[in-house]
Amino acid sequence: MRAAPLIVGAGPAGIRAAMTLVAAGLRPVVVDEAPACGGQIYRQPLIPDGRTPAGRYGSEAAKAMRLHTEFAELRDRIDYRPGTLVWNLALGVAHLTRDGKSDSIAHDGLILATGAMDRVLPVPGWTLPGVFSLGGAQIALKAQGAAIGRRVVFLGSGPLLYLVAWQYLKAGVNVVAVLDTAPFTAKLRLAAGLLLDPRTLLLGLRYAAELRLAGVPIRFGVEKPEINGDGRVDSIGWAEAGRVGHLACDAVAFGLGLKPEAQLAELAGCAFVFSERDRVYVPLRDRAGRSSVSGVYVAGDGAGIMGADAAEAAGERAALALIEDRGLAFDAGRARQLESALKRLSRFRDVMAAAFPFPHDWRIADDTTLCRCEEITAGEARAAIAQFGIREINRLKAVSRIGMGRCQGRLCSGAAAELLAQETGQGIDAAGRLRGQAPVKPVPLSLMDRISEVAE
Amino acid sequence: MTGMLRVDVAIIGGGLVGTSAALSLATSGLSVALLDKGFCGAQASGVNYGGVRRQGRPPEQLPLSQRAHAIWPELAKKIGIDGEFSRSGHLKLAQSEADMAALEAYAKAVAGHGLSLELIGHNGLRERFGWISGSIVGASFCSGDGHANPRLVSAGFATAARRAGVQVFEQMPVENFTAIGGGFALETATGLSVRASQVVNCAGAWADRFAALAGEPVPLSRIYPSMIVTEPLEPLLTVNIGMEGGGIYARQVERGNCIVGGERGVALDDPDFSRPTAEGATSIMNRTAAYFPALAHAQAIRFWSGTEAAMPDRNPVLGLSATTPGLIHAFGFTGAGFQLAPGVGEVIADLVRSGDTETPIDAFSIRRFLPVANKARTEQGSSAVPSTEPQKTGVPS
Ligand SMILES: Cc1cc2nc3c(=O)[nH]c(=O)nc-3n(C[C@H](O)[C@H](O)[C@H](O)COP(=O)(O)OP(=O)(O)OC[C@H]3O[C@@H](n4cnc5c(N)ncnc54)[C@H](O)[C@@H]3O)c2cc1C
Ligand SMILES: Cc1cc2nc3c(=O)[nH]c(=O)nc-3n(C[C@H](O)[C@H](O)[C@H](O)COP(=O)(O)OP(=O)(O)OC[C@H]3O[C@@H](n4cnc5c(N)ncnc54)[C@H](O)[C@@H]3O)c2cc1C
Numbered sequence: 001m002r003a004a005p006l007i008v009g010a011g012p013a014g015i016r017a018a019m020t021l022v023a024a025g026l027r028p029v030v031v032d033e034a035p036a037c038g039g040q041i042y043r044q045p046l047i048p049d050g051r052t053p054a055g056r057y058g059s060e061a062a063k064a065m066r067l068h069t070e071f072a073e074l075r076d077r078i079d080y081r082p083g084t085l086v087w088n089l090a091l092g093v094a095h096l097t098r099d100g101k102s103d104s105i106a107h108d109g110l111i112l113a114t115g116a117m118d119r120v121l122p123v124p125g126w127t128l129p130g131v132f133s134l135g136g137a138q139i140a141l142k143a144q145g146a147a148i149g150r151r152v153v154f155l156g157s158g159p160l161l162y163l164v165a166w167q168y169l170k171a172g173v174n175v176v177a178v179l180d181t182a183p184f185t186a187k188l189r190l191a192a193g194l195l196l197d198p199r200t201l202l203l204g205l206r207y208a209a210e211l212r213l214a215g216v217p218i219r220f221g222v223e224k225p226e227i228n229g230d231g232r233v234d235s236i237g238w239a240e241a242g243r244v245g246h247l248a249c250d251a252v253a254f255g256l257g258l259k260p261e262a263q264l265a266e267l268a269g270c271a272f273v274f275s276e277r278d279r280v281y282v283p284l285r286d287r288a289g290r291s292s293v294s295g296v297y298v299a300g301d302g303a304g305i306m307g308a309d310a311a312e313a314a315g316e317r318a319a320l321a322l323i324e325d326r327g328l329a330f331d332a333g334r335a336r337q338l339e340s341a342l343k344r345l346s347r348f349r350d351v352m353a354a355a356f357p358f359p360h361d362w363r364i365a366d367d368t369t370l371c372r373c374e375e376i377t378a379g380e381a382r383a384a385i386a387q388f389g390i391r392e393i394n395r396l397k398a399v400s401r402i403g404m405g406r407c408q409g410r411l412c413s414g415a416a417a418e419l420l421a422q423e424t425g426q427g428i429d430a431a432g433r434l435r436g437q438a439p440v441k442p443v444p445l446s447l448m449d450r451i452s453e454v455a456e
Numbered sequence: 457m458t459g460m461l462r463v464d465v466a467i468i469g470g471g472l473v474g475t476s477a478a479l480s481l482a483t484s485g486l487s488v489a490l491l492d493k494g495f496c497g498a499q500a501s502g503v504n505y506g507g508v509r510r511q512g513r514p515p516e517q518l519p520l521s522q523r524a525h526a527i528w529p530e531l532a533k534k535i536g537i538d539g540e541f542s543r544s545g546h547l548k549l550a551q552s553e554a555d556m557a558a559l560e561a562y563a564k565a566v567a568g569h570g571l572s573l574e575l576i577g578h579n580g581l582r583e584r585f586g587w588i589s590g591s592i593v594g595a596s597f598c599s600g601d602g603h604a605n606p607r608l609v610s611a612g613f614a615t616a617a618r619r620a621g622v623q624v625f626e627q628m629p630v631e632n633f634t635a636i637g638g639g640f641a642l643e644t645a646t647g648l649s650v651r652a653s654q655v656v657n658c659a660g661a662w663a664d665r666f667a668a669l670a671g672e673p674v675p676l677s678r679i680y681p682s683m684i685v686t687e688p689l690e691p692l693l694t695v696n697i698g699m700e701g702g703g704i705y706a707r708q709v710e711r712g713n714c715i716v717g718g719e720r721g722v723a724l725d726d727p728d729f730s731r732p733t734a735e736g737a738t739s740i741m742n743r744t745a746a747y748f749p750a751l752a753h754a755q756a757i758r759f760w761s762g763t764e765a766a767m768p769d770r771n772p773v774l775g776l777s778a779t780t781p782g783l784i785h786a787f788g789f790t791g792a793g794f795q796l797a798p799g800v801g802e803v804i805a806d807l808v809r810s811g812d813t814e815t816p817i818d819a820f821s822i823r824r825f826l827p828v829a830n831k832a833r834t835e836q837g838s839s840a841v842p843s844t845e846p847q848k849t850g851v852p853s
Contacts, residue, residue, distance in 0.1 A: 088734045095734045102738060269725060374711075388611045389618070395495050398502055398607040401711070406687055406757055437731065442687060442755035445741040 004029055004079065005109035005322055006094055008086050008264060011039015012308045013113035013300025013315030015071045020319035022077045024328050029079040029105060031086055031096060037071045038064065040115050040135065040301075041308045049145035056142055058167060059203055063308070088438035089267040095438075102447045109295050109322045112265055112283075113315055116258035116301035121359070121415050122368045122378065123155075125227030125236075126254065134255030138164045147173045149251025153236050155179040155225055157356045158257040159204055165253075166207035169214055176249045177217045179238060181256070181359045184220040193351035196344055200307070219245065223359075227252050256358055258305045259414060265303075266436035268296045274429040277353050278305050280414060281433040287339050289318030290325075297322055310345040313338045364419055371412040373405020378419060385423050393417050393432045406442060409434045457628070458647035463487040465808055466642050466652035468630045468666060469659035470496030472794065473786050475613035476801025477656055479535070481808055482620040489650050490622050491642070493629035497610025499660055499728075500789075501797065503762035504606045505683060505717040507696055507705060508795045509546040510571055511598035512562070516771065516819040517796070518569040523815050524799030525600065531609070534798075535616035539609035540710050546601035547576075547585065548698045549747070550593045555700040559596040571598050587692055589747050596700075603696045603707045606794060613798075630659075633669060635780055654782045654808050661765040663787035667773070667822065670780045674825045675768050676788055680721035680761045682732035684740050686754045688712030693748070704743050714751060716744045721761030730761040766790040774800060774820035776807060784808065785822050 005021060007014045010032035021028045036044040042057065042064035053061040074080075081096065088095040094110070096103045118133035120126065132140070132148045134156060140146050141164075151174045154165040161178060169175045193201045212218060222245075225238040237246045257278075265283040266272070271292035272281040282304040289297045297318035300311035317338040323330040364370060366379030384390065384400040393416060396402060402416045403409025409416070413434045421428040465481055467474045470492030478490045490496070508528055510521045532538045550556040556575075563573040574597045581588060581595055618624050629645040633655055642650040657666040664676035693708035704718035719736035723729070732740075737759045745752040767773065767788040777783035784807050786800055793800070799815070806813035 090734060093734075104734070388615050392495060395498065395611075398497070399611045404758075406755075408758055435729075438734065438737065438759050439756060442757045443741075444752075445686065445745040445754050445756055446752045447738055447741055 002326075003092075003106045003108040005111065006031065006105060006107035007111045007113060008032075008094070009039065009113035009115055009300065009302065010034070010037040010071065010080070010082070011113060011115050011300060011311060012041065012067060013115070013302070013311035013318075014039070014111070015067050016312045016315035017111045017113060017299060017319040018074055018078055019070060020316045021322065022074055024319075024323045024330065026323070027077060027079065029081065029107065031081045031084050031094070033083070033085045035083045037082070038068060039311075040139070042067055043139060043142050044068065045143050045145060051145060058170065060308070067312075085441055086264060087440050087443055089264055097443055097447060100444055100447060102443070109297075109326065110268065111297045111299060111315070111318050111322060112268070112302055113300045113311070113318075114261040114264055114302035115311075116260050116305055117410065118255045119257050119259040119414055120254060120411065121256055121362050121418065122364050122370055122412075123225045123227060123254070124365060124368050125229065125233070127369050127372055128227055128229050128233050129231070130229065130233030130251045131227055132251065132253050134158070134160045134164050134253050135258070137253035138167065141167060141171060147171060147251075148253060149233075149249070150174055151176045151249045152251045152253060153177050153179060153247060153249040154253050155181070155222070155236070156255045157181045157358065158255060159352060159356060160255060160258075161356075162204060162207040162211065165211055165216070169211060169216065175211065175214070175216045176247050177219060178211060179222040179225065179236070180218065180220050181222050181225075182220065182355070182357050186355050186357055187220075189351060189354040193348050193355070196348035196351065197309075200309075200348070257356065258301060260302045260304060261410075262302060263410075263436045263440045265291060265296070265298055267438060267440070269293050270296060270298070272433065275304055277349065279358055279428060287342070288321035288335065289314055290321055295325070306342070306345055306349050310342055310349075313341050313345070317342065362418070363422070364415065370415055370419065371402040371405065373407050373411075374401045376400055376402050381416065381419055382423060385420060390420070391424050391426070391431075393420055394435055396420055397434060403434050408437075457625070460649050460651065461489055461623070462651045463489045463623070464652065465489075465654045465656065466491065466640065466650045467656045467658065468633075468642070469657070469663070470614055470624065470626065471499055471658065471660050472497070472501035472610050472613055472797035473658040473660075473789075473800050473804070474656065475610070475617045476798050477658065477786070477804035478617040478622040478624075478801075479613060479620055480801050480805035482617060482622045484805065484809065486808070488617075488622045489625065489652065490617060491625045491628050491630050491644060491650070493627070493662070495626050496614035496624065497607070500762045500764045501610040501660075501794065502607050503760060504764075504794045505681065505705060505715060506603045506606045506707065506709075506794065507546070507698070508541065508604050509598065509601040509696060509698065510795065511546050511548055511573065511596065511601055512698060513792065514771070515566055515569065516816075518566060518571070519816050520774075520796055520799050520803065522570065523802060524796050527798040527802070528602075528604070528795075531612070535609075535612040537608060537612045539612055540605035541602060541609075542604070542710075543600060543602040544707075545597055545599040545695045546698060547695045548596045548598075548700055549588070550595060550700050551591070551703070552593060556594045559594070559700055563596060572600065573598055585695070587748055587750055589749060592747065597695075601696060605709065630666075633666070635782070638782075640782065654784065656784045656786060656804055656808070658786040658804070660787060661763045663765060663773075663785070667785060670777050670783055672777060672779055672785075672822050672826065674773060674788070674822065677766050677768075678723070678727070679764050679766045679791060680723060680730035681717055681764065681791055682719045682721045682736045682740065682759065682761050683715060683717045684732070684737055684744075684756045684759050685716075686714040686751070687757050689714060689751070689754055692750055704740055704747070706744060706748070714744070714754065716740050718743070723763075728763060730763055732759040732761050764789070764791055769824070772796070772800075772820050773822045773825075774803065774817050775822065776811065778821070778823045778826060
């Protein structure tokens with residue numbers, strides 16, 4: 001008897017993948033670190049907080065409800081393990097941990113739907129209490145029903161900037177300003193997106209319009225942001241078209257788009273390619289989501305940032321590929337349909353990337369912390385690059401300890417690669433990527449091993 | 457990079473062995489080209505456990521080890537950084553009375569080598585190293601041993617070599633070398649060719665290829681020692697820890713992280729890279745928690761492994777080629793070359809300059825692996841010494 005397939009992640013991509021496998025008569029194992037399904041965008045509250053789904057998910061409430069319900073209906077037909085981290089992958093085996101216990105699962109077919117995390121570039125003051133990533137600010141609202149402050153500034157680039165600012169506004173928080181690092185002219189590119197995904201685009205415009213109507217200042221072309229405060233955020237300063245701006249606030253939500261959580265794909269041995277659009281290496285995949293390793297599929301934002309609707313389509317498409325590769329009957333027409341939807345959404349992502357560009361020429365000041373875990377400043381990194389003649393990011397890590405701390409570079413490796421590229425005058429792709437190793441997140445030394453086999 | 461370069465010495469491999477030899481040779485006025493297929497120090501020399509110990513080595517390695525021992529405290533002078541070298545002492549633990557007897561026997565066997573070993577009983581351990589589990593029977597302490605940061609030491613030697621005038625070529629794999637008219641021609645994958653009077657083969661786990669090119673096939677195998685590292689913790693491990701009979705080895709670095717090694721990893725699809733197994737890493741973690749109870753709740757943040765050349769008798773190959781004048785071999789350190797490397801670099805420099813060295817290295821001659829027919833023709837053919845290394849499992853520490 002063949003072992004069951006394993007899906008890592010119960011966000012939109014993982015949920016759709018599970019539904020598709022179940023429909024084909026398989027009984028997948030679904031593992032997610034979070035205590036409940038939904039992933040990042042449709043994350044559920046830790047404890048009921050009295051809000052309605054519409055209050056929590058806004059315009060996306062219907063989609064959230066549908067996915068939550070449909071996943072709940074799968075309960076008896078899948079082996080669902082919430083609150084469980086996949087900390088390592090070896091050939092055909094995944095290592096899990098939950099409550100300090102370790103477990104391993106043999107599987108046949110692996111769908112990685114691990115989603116994304118915020119991308120940040122260090123700015124002066126970014127490590128002050130009161131500074132949160134944009135996604136973190138949203139999770140606080142969604143999962144805990146709490147705001148990160150009373151007077152919040154939103155800083156960065158990307159569609160989440162306006163969405164989260166708007167969600168805070170609706171939650172009754174004082175949104176002090178939206179500071180967009182992209183110039184206003186970039187937003188004109190959005191027109192090209194109207195035909196590709198009019199709903200998402202119009203929603204975005206509505207968020208901006210409502211923020212404006214509520215009197216929230218929106219600034220474009222924001223440069224050299226500087227978060228100030230003594231022990232806690234009290235204000236933010238920036239430059240803008242030759243002028244300087246300054247506002248008092250008690251919290252800052254900051255993000256420059258997202259980056260895929262791809263450590264498991266690396267542990268699975270998947271080949272990676274550089275994505276110009278995401279400015280990072282992403283797992284190589286075909287249109288169906290097959291990685292370079294047979295039996296391993298990647299779907300959703302974990303394979304390259306495409307958003308929640310694309311994640312649903314990609315999860316279903318990857319599951320169809322697994323079904324086909326297993327020699328079971330699959331719906332080829334549906335597969336083609338999903339592929340063309342994904343193609344359109346990818347073109348939409350191109351438009352979004354042009355409208356919310358990453359600030360390429362961002363210069364990180366020498367005294368700004370670059371690696372938060374190891375407390376290494378940008379200046380120390382530059383000195384190490386010069387002293388040891390470094391051109392490659394794993395070497396930079398070796399001589400500077402950047403990326404060697406608790407987060408193993410999840411947070412800082414993007415910024416370190418940007419800095420290394422700047423210092424050496426090469427493209428960020430040439431700086432390379434940090435080699436990944438287990439564990440994906442820290443595990444206790446007293447981790448106990450308990451072996452279990454899961455069969456169909 | 458294409459073209460042709462003429463130098464006195466070409467060195468294949470920019471690990472610690474190659475860079476320390478290069479530094480020593482350049483300092484004595486020779487022109488040196490150092491070629492590495494990747495980046496200097498990115499292989500075993502930069503990713504090892506960081507144990508700088510003499511204790512536990514077989515007696516025939518001790519003179520070489522002592523030569524290196526004298527260099528370690530001088531790193532700041534030699535390469536400009538101290539590489540976080542700490543003479544913390546190396547404490548080798550006994551889990552049983554039999555282990556303790558083996559430690560006592562070792563101390564007797566190496567008594568003439570100046571290691572100043574101190575045997576410590578159970579009560580002594582409880583008093584001086586109370587953080588070690590009471591299940592440990594006793595230990596042998598070598599106060600002159602210690603540990604250092606391999607990432608910094610290897611990068612430091614490479615940088616110092618470059619400053620001393622060594623022409624360092626990274627991402628430039630040597631593909632072939634041939635002896636021509638009293639010297640050598642080296643061909644690289646990128647088209648650069650190097651003419652040199654002498655060649656040093658210190659290509660680590662890849663050195664067997666170059667030995668074979670010289671008609672000296674060796675039984676080199678690759679091993680992948682596994683490491684885990686914790687988050688930074690309060691100071692606890694005051695010494696570098698090893699265990700009689702293998703097991704784990706542990707040290708705490710300046711930053712506070714505890715590094716623990718043991719077990720063996722597996723090669724990846726690209727066999728130049730490797731990874732610990734989950735079972736191996738879990739076993740290291742569990743044993744660490746058992747031997748050092750205060751670490752039970754510490755968290756491991758990363759596992760890793762490295763690629764190391766191992767010889768069947770656990771001694772390196774170090775010395776002149778048996779077939780090719782002008783060729784020097786230095787590889788196969790079998791999990792224990794980090795401490796030796798600075799000494800090995802000097803020995804290589806001696807051999808280049810004079811064809812000889814005062815440090816006894818006969819036991820490491822490549823002749824011990826030559827087919828018997830060849831061996832009979834060489835006078836040092838009997839120099840292969842069976843290993844007396846008491847660490848049976850061959851773990852580095
Ligand atoms: C903080 C945050 C907030 C976001 N908010 C929005 C939003 O409001 N609107 C929007 O359009 N997009 C949002 N996004 C973008 C989001 O990535 C996508 O919209 C969508 O959630 C992607 O779906 P997915 O299924 O690919 O991944 P996700 O929804 O991210 O789901 C991945 C799941 O995998 C689990 N996982 C990952 N690694 C492991 C592991 N090693 N072991 C076990 N489980 C693991 C995670 O716990 C997670 O539940 C947000 C992203 C982030 C990071
Ligand atoms: C995980 C681990 C832990 C260890 N722990 C310890 C310890 O605690 N104490 C101790 O004393 N020893 C330890 N060792 C052993 C020690 O690290 C090695 O013995 C020592 O570093 C060997 O140095 P080297 O220069 O010979 O090899 P390497 O550092 O491997 O250098 C060889 C170099 O040759 C290059 N090369 C290969 N092929 C070519 C080619 N075709 N052309 C050009 N260049 C080439 C490689 O890229 C590499 O940089 C450990 C080893 C490992 C892997």
